[in-house]
Amino acid sequence: MIEINNVDLVYEDNHYQVKALEKVSLSVGQGDSCAVIGPSGCGKTTLLFLLAGLLRPTRGQVMIAGKELLGPRRNTALILQDYGLLPWKTVWKNAVLGLEIRGRLSRTQQAKVMTILKELGLAEFIHHYPAQLSGGQRQRLAIARALALEPDLLLMDEPLSALDALTREKLQETILDIWCRRNLTMVLVTHNIEEAVFLGRKIIIFSPRPGRVIKVIENPEAGNSHYRHQVEFYQTCSLIRSLLKESNGDRVPRE
Ligand SMILES: Nc1ncnc2c1ncn2[C@@H]1O[C@H](COP(=O)(O)OP(=O)(O)OP(=O)(O)O)[C@@H](O)[C@H]1O
Numbered sequence: 006m007i008e009i010n011n012v013d014l015v016y017e018d019n020h021y022q023v024k025a026l027e028k029v030s031l032s033v034g035q036g037d038s039c040a041v042i043g044p045s046g047c048g049k050t051t052l053l054f055l056l057a058g059l060l061r062p063t064r065g066q067v068m069i070a071g072k073e074l075l076g077p078r079r080n081t082a083l084i085l086q087d088y089g090l091l092p093w094k095t096v097w098k099n100a101v102l103g104l105e106i107r108g109r110l111s112r113t114q115q116a117k118v119m120t121i122l123k124e125l126g127l128a129e130f131i132h133h134y135p136a137q138l139s140g141g142q143r144q145r146l147a148i149a150r151a152l153a154l155e156p157d158l159l160l161m162d163e164p165l166s167a168l169d170a171l172t173r174e175k176l177q178e179t180i181l182d183i184w185c186r187r188n189l190t191m192v193l194v195t196h197n198i199e200e201a202v203f204l205g206r207k208i209i210i211f212s213p214r215p216g217r218v219i220k221v222i223e224n225p226e227a228g229n230s231h232y233r234h235q236v237e238f239y240q241t242c243s244l245i246r247s248l249l250k251e252s253n254g255d256r257v258p259r260e
Pocket residue numbers: 016017023024025044045046047048049050051052214
């Protein structure tokens with residue numbers, strides 16, 4: 006589904022040049038999930054923007070579904086850190102916004118959106134405004150709006166970072182459930198090691214800027230809702246913690 010080949014991304018104008026990504030290559034299969042983790046400023050959001058077609062690589066190539074990506078594609082949904090909800094629109098209007106923009110809000114589509122809102126526990130709030138929702142509900146609304154577009158690729162930038170620990174765990178389970186049932190390909194950027202291990206079948210670890218892939222961890226148990234309580238879960242978290250510390254130049258005690 007996703008192939009990134011030897012990509013560099015340099016931000017530049019007349020006054021500055023910032024190399025955000027260097028020689029990044031990775032692949033994510035159709036229907037798979039991938040978590041990207043790395044220190045602040047290492048280029049994780051930049052990578053999502055490349056996958057969304059909002060940025061073009063300075064060097065190298067991004068392929069999605071077998072084609073080189075030259076701009077945004079219809080079947081990719083992107084959820085940003087601040088959720089991107091419009092405060093003056095109700096929950097319903099926010100949920101159908103993408104469909105309205107595309108002129109695709111038929112009765113069938115409306116019924117589908119209602120089903121998604123029900124699944125995400127938002128059906129009784131459709132006349133509320135974002136300010137009247139909790140952080141977790143706002144996040145679920147952002148997910149509902151993305152799913153309304155029936156994407157085959159879901160990109161999420163730190164989707165749960167603003168939430169308390171328990172709400173965060175619940176929503177991780179919701180995301181897992183959505184991913185399992187919809188055959189979506191999912192790429193999630195996070196700072197949180199446990200979240201990466203719970204949600205990413207593949208975990209990509211980035212170096213400090215310019216972001217390079219320092220390790221790809223295959224994590225086949227992700228997707229199992231009991232994984233959090235298994236020994237392998239803690240072992241994988243501990244491995245990632247060591248790799249992040251090492252790449253940051255910290256000394257890691259050998260076990
Ligand atoms: N539009 C831009 N112009 C210039 N530099 C930019 C631009 N956007 C990002 N950068 C720089 O590129 C680097 C990577 O930024 P990016 O936002 O991708 O990192 P990140 O890993 O997502 O960070 P964080 O984890 O803090 O959200 C940073 O040094 C940032 O300052």
